[in-house]
Structures are given as C-alpha cells and as structure tokens.
Amino acid sequence: MDVRVQRSVIANLSLRPKAIEVGPFVIGWDPTTDSRFINYATPQLDAVVTTADVTALVAAFRDIGRVPRLEYVASCAPDLEQQLIDAGFSVEARHDYLVCFPDSLSAPATPDGFEFAEPATDEQRASAVTVQNEAFGADPVATLADVARVRRMQDNGGVVMLVRSNDGVCVATGQATAPRAGVSEVAGIAVGKAFRRRGVAGALTAAITGQLFTTGVDLAWLEASGKESWRVYERVGYVPTGKRLYIAHD
Template sequence: MDHRIQQSVVANLSSRPAPLGVGPFVIGFDPGTDSPHINYATPRPGATITPGDVTDLVAAFRDAGRKPRLEYVTSCAPGLEDLLTTAGFRVEERHDYLVCSPGTLATAPAPDGFRLSEPVTDQQRMAMVGAQNEAFGGEPTATDADAARVRRQQEAGGVAVMAVDGDGTCAGGGQAVPPNDGISEVAGIAVRPPFRRRGLAGAITAAVTGRLFATGAEVAWLEASGEDSWRVYERVGYRPAGKRLYIALDAG
C-alpha cells in the first residue's frame, strides 16, 4: 500500500498547473499561490537519490521563489531524510496515514440544521476555502485563485464538499484529489470553531469519501494529525496503514 499511496502523490503533484521534474523528484508548483502546503515536492517511489539530487531540488525551489519542502511516504525513500537533514532541512511533522475502502466506510449523516453539498459556483468555492482557512488558524478569506484551484480539481474528477447551516453560512468543508490508479487523497477536512463538536467533521469526511467511491475509486487515504482527528476518521471507517514525513528548508 505504501508504494501505491506514494505514487498517487506523484500523480497529484504532476497534475498541478506547473509541475516540474527534478531528477527523482516531482515538484507540484502552482503559480496561483506561494503556499508551501501546495507547492511542495515528493520523490518517485523506489528511486535512487543522491546528495546532488537534493542540491538540484533546492535550486529549483529557489529559482521559482518557493520554500523547499517535501511530503512523502517514508518507506518509499528510506535514506532521503538523512540526505535532507544533512542539507539543512528540518522535520515539520510525522503523520500516520489512514486508508478507507468501500467495505469499511461508515455513514455519518449531517447533524440537524446542516446540509452537505458540492460547491458549484466560485462564490461557494471561496466560502468553503475561507471556512477551511479559518478552521486551520488563518484568515477566513479566499481568492479567485483558490476558487479556480477547487474548480480545476472538480473538473478533473476530484471531490469537494461544503457544510452549510440554515442561515447559509459555510461551517466547513473537505476535498479529495482526482483518483489515480483507483486511489485518492482526502484532505482539508475542516470545521470552523463555532460549529465544532457536533459531528460535522465526520459527516464531511464520510460525504467526501462516499462521493469518491461512487466515481469508482477503490481506496481513499488521509492523514491524522492528532487524537481528535484520529477518532473522527476511525469512526467513518479509516484505518492506519503507514507513515508520512513533512520536511522543509528555511529561507537562506
């Protein structure tokens, strides 16, 4: 499973607006944002990687005016972390990834007073991204580029789901990238602070995942960053399957 998950990350980054291959790496550049959580690299699973490859990777990020950063399944590049830390990279996070299949997915209906739907206008897409930004500690705003990014993802076969209350306020949302080889990453599951502890995160996760499987996807995967999110994901049918690393190089 590790190899399939890592290959799905390679495919996802390769579909970005301006992907770049640098030796054994793929960088998913997006000119519409300088966010390091969108503009990052990953190694091709099983590729041989040298210190020179890391030097070339850093240079490619610098040339693009982006922060050098990688996300990857650790077992698919077992010596890479040492190469990166020797080059000055620092570990940001170590996360477990969890997987779900149609046979393990559990239903989780929206709590009373909320409805779940896919955003179909750019205004709705911006409302969803703004809610996600707020939920993750940022400003509750979004741009036309954010809406375009979500729209491209949907048009390519990805999924987006927003939760809306009775007043039409977007309470949260979640997304999934277009499946590759039957696998898709679910990400951005977020609920704004005033709407938490009502079951929305589980309902959003289940809705995104269910829509993926309805399109023919075989495996959905996501990451748990803490005990609370772990419990939410396990309740809707996700199970731990492997380890991922986030690692970046500060400006210099």
Template sequence: MDVRIQQSVVANLSARPQPIEAGPFVIGLDPGTASPGINYATPRPGAPITSADVTALVKAFRAAGRKPRLEYVTSCAPRLEALLVVAGFAVEARHDYLVCSPGALTMPPLPDGFELREPVTEFQLAALIGAQNEAFGSEPVASEADVARVQRLQSDGGIAIMAVTGSGACAGGGQAVPPNNGVSEVAGIAVREQYRRRGLAGAVTAGITGRLFAAGAEVAWLEASSEDSWRVYERVGYRPTGKRLYIALD
C-alpha cells in the same frame, strides 16, 4: 499500500499547473500561491537518490522562487531523510496516514440542521475556502486563485463538499483530489469552531469518501493532525496504515 499511496502523491503533484521534474523528484508548483503546503516535492517510489539529486532539487526550488519542501511516505525513500538533513533540511512533522476502502466506510447520520452540498458558484467556493481557512486559524477569506484552484480540482474529477446551515452559512467542508489508479487523498476537512462537537466533521469526511467510492475509487487516504481528528476518521472507517514525513529547508 505505501507504494500505491506514494504514487498517488506523485500523480497529484504532476497534475499541478507547473510541475517540475527534478531527477527522482517531482515538484508540484502552483503560480497562484507561494504556500509551502501547496508547492512541495515528493520522490518517485523506489528511485535511487544521491546527495547530488538533493542539491539539484534545492536549486530547482530556488529558481522557481519557492521554499524547498517535501512530503512523502517514508518507506518509499528510506535513505532520503538522512540526505536531506545533511543538506540542512529540518523535519516539520511525522504523520500516520489512514486508509479507507469501500467495505470499511461507515456513513454517520448528518447532524440536524445541516446539508452537504457541492459548491458550484464562485460565491459558494469562496465560502467553503473561507470556512476552511478560519477553521485552520487563518483569515476567513478566499482569493481568486484559491477559487480557481478548487474549480480546477473539480473539473479534473476531484470532489469538494461544503456543510451548509439552514440559514445558508458555510459551517465547513473538505476536498478530495482526482483519483489516480483508484487512489485519492482526502484533505482540508474543517469545521468552524461554533459548529464543532456535533458530528459534522465525520459526516463531511464520510460524504466525500462515499462520493469517491461511488465514482469508482478503490482507496481513500488522509492524515490526522490531532487525536480528535484521528478519532473522527476512525469512526467512519479509516485505519492507520503507514508513515509520512514533512521536511523543509528554510
């Protein structure tokens, strides 16, 4: 499963507006943002990597005006971390990734007073992004580039879902990237603070995952950033499967 997940990350970055091939690495660049969480690199699973490859990767990031940063499944490049640390990179985080298959998915009831909806208009997309930004501690606003990014995800076969109150307010939501070889990453699961502790995060996660499987995906995966989110994902059928590393050069 590790190789399959890593291959899906390579495919996701290769589909960015301005991907760069840098030896055994793929850098996914998006001209609409300088965010390191969107502009990062990953190695091709099993490819031999040398210190010279790391030096070339850093140069490619610098030439593009982006911070050198990688995310990857550790077992797919077991010697890479040591090369990166020698080059001055520092570990940001180590995460477990969790996987769900169609037979494991549990669909919890949607909390009363909420509806799951796929955003269609620019207003709806901006509301979803703003709610996600607020939930993750940023300003609750969305740029034109942010909206265009989610529109591109949807047009390529990805999924975006927003949770809407009876009054029409966006309480949260999430996304999934277009599946590649039957695999898709679920990300951005967020609920605004005043709507938490009602089961909404689980309903959003299951709603996105169920739509992926209905469209033919075989595997959905995600990462848990806290014990609370870990419990949410496990309740709807996700199980820890492997390790991922976030590492960057300031």
C-alpha cells in the same frame, strides 16, 4: 499500501499548474500561491537519489521562489531523510496516514440542521475556502486564485463538498483529489469553530469518501495530525496504516 499512497502523492503533484521534474523528484508548483503546503516535492518511486540530486532540487525551489520542502511516504524512500538532513533540511512533522475501503466505510446520518452540497458557483467556492482558511489559521479572505484552485480541482475530477446550515451559511468544507489508479486523498476537512463537536466532521468525511467510492475508487486515504481528528476518522472507517514525512529547508 505505502506504494499506492506514494503513487497518489506523485499524481497529485503532477496536476499542479507548473509541475517540475528534477531528477528523481517532482515538484508541484502553483505560481498563484506561496503556500508551502501546496508547493512541495516528493520522490519518484524506486528513485536512487544522489547528493547532486538534492542540490539540484534545492536550486529548483530557489529558482521559483519557494521553500524547498518535501512530503512523502517514509518507507518508499528510507534513506532519503538522512540525505536531506545532511543537506540542511529539518523535519517538520511525521504524520500517520489512515486508509478506508468501500467495505469499511461507516457513514453516520447527516446531523440535524445541516445539508451537504458540492459548490456550483464561485461564491460558494469562496465561502468554502474562507471556512478552510479560518480553521487552519490562514488569511480568511478567499482570493480569486483560491477560487480558481477549487474550480480546477473539480474540473480535474476531484470532489469538493461544503456543509450549509439551515440559513444557507457555509459552516464546513472538505475535498478529495482526482482519483488515480483507484486511489484518492481526502483532505482539508474544516469545520467552523461554532459548529464543532456536532458530528459534522465525521459525516462530511464519510460523505466525501462515499462519493469517491461511487466513482470506482477502492482506496481513500488521509492524514491525522492529532488524536481528536484521528478519532473522528476512525469512527467512519479509516484505519492507521503508514507514516508520512514532512521535511523542509528554511
């Protein structure tokens, strides 16, 4: 399972507008944003990493004006963490990832007063980004680059879904990466503060996951950073499976 998820991470980064291969690493670089959660690297599977490789990776990040940072499934590069720490990196977080299969998905009913839809216009995409940014503490204003990023995800085969209240206002959103080898990552599940604890997050996660399964995906995965979100995901059929490491050189 770890290998399939790590392969998915590599594929996702390779779809960035300016993916860069640096020795045994791939950097996903998007020149339109300096977000450390979009611009980061991951090791290739079965990579043999040397001190020189780590030095070259840091230099490559400096060349593009981004913070040297990696995300990866820990078991797929068991010795890499210490190499990075020796080079001045610090661990940001260790997150569990959870997986869901078609026969384990439990989709709840859509909560009353809400409807789910895929954004079809740039205005709708912008509203989805605004909800996401507010939920994650970023600048709530959606830029043209943000909207283009959402559109590009859809064009590449990913899933983007928004939740609207009865008056047509976007109150929640989430997405999933373009499937690769039957695997997709569900991410960015965000619900506006005034609409939380109504079952929206779980129903949205299940709706996105269910749509993936209709396209032939047989493994959906996501990360839970806290117990509250963990419970939401487990209720719709996700189970904890492995560990991912976030590590950066600030």
